[in-house]
Amino acid sequence: xxxxxxxxxxxxxxxxxxxxxxxxxxxxxxxxxxxxxxxxxxxxxxxxxxxxxxxxxxxxxxxxxxxxxxxxxxxxxxxxxxxxxxxxxxxxxxxxxxxxxxxxxxxxxxxxxxxxxxxxxxxxxxxxxxxxxxxxxxxxxxxxxxxxxxxxxxxxxxxxxxxxxxxxxxxxxxxxxxxxxxxxxxxxxxxxxxxxxxxxxxxxxxxxxxxxxxxxxxxxxxxxxxxxxxxxxxxxxxxxxxxxxxxxxxxxxxxxxxxxxxxxxxxxxxxxxxxxxxxxxxxxxxxxxxxxxxxxxxxxxxxxxxxxxxxxxxxxxxxxxxxxxxxxxxxxxxxxxxxxx
Amino acid sequence: xxxxxxxxxxxxxxxxxxxxxxxxxxxxxxxxxxxxxxxxxxxxxxxxxxxxxxxxxxxxxxxxxxxxxxxxxxxxxxxxxxxxxxxxxxxxxxxxxxxxxxxxxxxxxxxxxxxxxxxxxxxxxxxxxxxxxxxxxxxxxxxxxxxxxxxxxxxxxxxxxxxxxxxxxxxxxxxxxxxxxxxxxxxxxxxxxxxxxxxxxxxxxxxxxxxxxxxxxxxxxxxxxxxxxxxxxxxxxxxxxxxxxxxxxxxxxxxxxxxxxxxxxxxxxxxxxxxxxxxxxxxxxxxxxxxxxxxxxxxxxxxxxxxxxxxxxxxxxxxxxxxxxxxxxxxxxxxxxxxxxxxxxxxxxxxxxxxxxxxxxxxxxxxxxxxxxxxxxxxxxxxxxxxxxxxxxxxxxxxxxxxxxxxxxxxxxxxxxxxxxxxxxxxxxxxxxxxxxxxxxxxxxxxxxxxxxxxxxxxxxxxxxxxxxxxxxxxxxxxxxxxxxxxxxxxxxxxxxxxx
Numbered sequence: 001x002x003x004x005x006x007x008x009x010x011x012x013x014x015x016x017x018x019x020x021x022x023x024x025x026x027x028x029x030x031x032x033x034x035x036x037x038x039x040x041x042x043x044x045x046x047x048x049x050x051x052x053x054x055x056x057x058x059x060x061x062x063x064x065x066x067x068x069x070x071x072x073x074x075x076x077x078x079x080x081x082x083x084x085x086x087x088x089x090x091x092x093x094x095x096x097x098x099x100x101x102x103x104x105x106x107x108x109x110x111x112x113x114x115x116x117x118x119x120x121x122x123x124x125x126x127x128x129x130x131x132x133x134x135x136x137x138x139x140x141x142x143x144x145x146x147x148x149x150x151x152x153x154x155x156x157x158x159x160x161x162x163x164x165x166x167x168x169x170x171x172x173x174x175x176x177x178x179x180x181x182x183x184x185x186x187x188x189x190x191x192x193x194x195x196x197x198x199x200x201x202x203x204x205x206x207x208x209x210x211x212x213x214x215x216x217x218x219x220x221x222x223x224x225x226x227x228x229x230x231x232x233x234x235x236x237x238x239x240x241x242x243x244x245x246x247x248x249x250x251x252x253x254x255x256x257x258x259x260x261x262x263x264x265x266x267x268x269x270x271x272x273x274x275x276x277x278x279x280x281x282x283x284x285x286x287x288x289x290x291x292x293x294x295x296x297x298x299x300x301x302x303x304x305x306x307x308x309x310x311x312x313x314x315x316x317x318x319x320x321x322x323x324x325x326x327x328x329x330x331x332x333x334x335x336x337x338x339x340x341x
Numbered sequence: 342x343x344x345x346x347x348x349x350x351x352x353x354x355x356x357x358x359x360x361x362x363x364x365x366x367x368x369x370x371x372x373x374x375x376x377x378x379x380x381x382x383x384x385x386x387x388x389x390x391x392x393x394x395x396x397x398x399x400x401x402x403x404x405x406x407x408x409x410x411x412x413x414x415x416x417x418x419x420x421x422x423x424x425x426x427x428x429x430x431x432x433x434x435x436x437x438x439x440x441x442x443x444x445x446x447x448x449x450x451x452x453x454x455x456x457x458x459x460x461x462x463x464x465x466x467x468x469x470x471x472x473x474x475x476x477x478x479x480x481x482x483x484x485x486x487x488x489x490x491x492x493x494x495x496x497x498x499x500x501x502x503x504x505x506x507x508x509x510x511x512x513x514x515x516x517x518x519x520x521x522x523x524x525x526x527x528x529x530x531x532x533x534x535x536x537x538x539x540x541x542x543x544x545x546x547x548x549x550x551x552x553x554x555x556x557x558x559x560x561x562x563x564x565x566x567x568x569x570x571x572x573x574x575x576x577x578x579x580x581x582x583x584x585x586x587x588x589x590x591x592x593x594x595x596x597x598x599x600x601x602x603x604x605x606x607x608x609x610x611x612x613x614x615x616x617x618x619x620x621x622x623x624x625x626x627x628x629x630x631x632x633x634x635x636x637x638x639x640x641x642x643x644x645x646x647x648x649x650x651x652x653x654x655x656x657x658x659x660x661x662x663x664x665x666x667x668x669x670x671x672x673x674x675x676x677x678x679x680x681x682x683x684x685x686x687x688x689x690x691x692x693x694x695x696x697x698x699x700x701x702x703x704x705x706x707x708x709x710x711x712x713x714x715x716x717x718x719x720x721x722x723x724x725x726x727x728x729x730x731x732x733x734x735x736x737x738x739x740x741x742x743x744x745x746x747x748x749x750x751x752x753x754x755x756x757x758x759x760x761x762x763x764x765x766x767x768x769x770x771x772x773x774x775x776x777x778x779x780x781x782x783x784x785x786x787x788x789x790x791x792x793x794x795x796x797x798x799x800x801x802x803x804x805x806x807x808x809x810x811x812x813x814x815x816x817x818x819x820x821x822x823x824x825x826x827x828x829x830x831x832x833x834x835x836x837x838x839x840x841x
Contacts, residue, residue, distance in 0.1 A: 204712050217691040222706040223678020
């Protein structure tokens, strides 16, 4: 009896540490494993040029994932991110003078106005989502699904099956230009991640985001305006998506419908693979960065080892499933531990 | 008593949770055809012992003999197979299902074709419930019925399951006096058929009315076991339940408290005609600075909803609220907190962040005053240290996760988070539920201390002892309305209960 009760605390604390860190350790090990694997399997993978490739490839996803991290930390979800990005990219092109060959009945404005209108559009879309979720009480899963469709509709109405190419010069520079050999897109994505991290970690608002996600009822009983926080994260998410959408149009070189199709899944995967809890309250931008690298290395590495491109899609799905399983188990371990007290 | 009549014999039972001993070498004997009451303060170990008997806690030390043969149950199902059924304190009904489905939960009768035999189920459920004096349509959705009826439905499920040893944990807490009388009639008839019933209750009147045998627990130990004879009364039980040196608490159990409201204090909170459909109607109350208003009522009388409404968590249909004489809109909890209303809900789970360190728990409600934009973790830790010291919270430090604290210490953190800047009004819902004697007295001290500093305090409780030991003025709620108010007079528990 005495010996077991003495041995127990030590064993518990190691176990506790592991359980608490499981959601952080697992993604990092996954990343190390993938890097090691592709370095071994392909001679062209490990190079500075390819690192820049990877960074550039994940930049658009990264900007979207910053906003999505806020949303998922509050235990909500935003399924409209890619569609908001698409609609915002099309809006900025819609208000830009296009080449005569482009058959769109658009309204050319000065570049600054086009950008302001595009940002106003994505924030307004986020505002509608926020009202639906917090005022009317529609679950975010359903509300953002509706917004996904609405944004796709806006995109379709504006381009009517055509493709626009021109964007304001500022957007064009940030999306496809570079400075000292570093693409602006990478810099913008890094800044977005940095700002997201600082807000989440060092500001009062960031604390509220974690507390609302950790225990919504307790936050409300502590006098936190939970609805305001949720509205704010949904609007931050829409803003990030809009920013990504504008830069994406410049990065891809065109604005057309359905060009952000894969980004919804990629952004959610990056956040969740990184270890941010789908139940809210745990994780953060650091996790999202790891998740972005896992996805980026995976997508890029699979290109380097000359794998069947159809198999690639399946592998991505399996990796996401594995991450979800770890996410759920990490949460379950934590809950069972706290319940034993 | 001959040995053959002994159904269950437990010897030297010990059980600990994470280093905290819940039971220390306890003996317990249950005979055929007896109603055996188990009393003790919260945390005395009675529920733990019962959960061992019912197979909920599989790991324990000591010996358990059922009908003379050693047994060790590994699950509730295991215990049920041996004829042991338990009704837990927390309702475990499924509110979305019908009354009949709840009565037959897990044991639905099946027709020859393998479908659910609804006719048999509804008929059987109706008959069972009639034995408890309930005449209701078994096809009704259980969640639509009052909480007392839900409790009776849950009781009937176990009472008539064929179990020969039935454990009831606080079965009467949500029941009205006539419902209790009907329950007792059923229990006596089950006993007379040779079943054994273990009856856990805080309501000593109920214990004295129903029990044949009584066992008293204190701090994880058995104090005494005795047949209930006319010499045994409440005072006798209480003395053994709480031991020596708790005279103040003891007096609150025995009644005759003299209420004295503070003279000349200003009114801080004034509510007029608050109504909420299905919960409470036309409730008016005032609280003065430096006064403790106790609001007592049975479970489900609307007082929990009223407490939430005062904090803006629940929207009222009608009514006015004034704070320091100025109208206050009850739109959300953030507004209430900002205006100086603090609220400690009845469940720790809904007021604390178990996966966060203590300092984040004590600062959450005052972050707005600590920081505009940037967090100041050092200031938060300093505040946490002050609270840990002044409320003597037992913890390794400010970084300890809240979930690793004991229940009583968690409760203190829940109160502490409102104390850095004194609120105008502090609302406490069930402030001492689930606490041991020591933690209870700490809470009483903290609350009195706040009152003396001029805070207006409202205590909502379904435990008469809590209200009696704390309140300067008492309002009693019955079925959503205020039925009586006691001020500047001497009051006993009997009068309080009579008004509810």
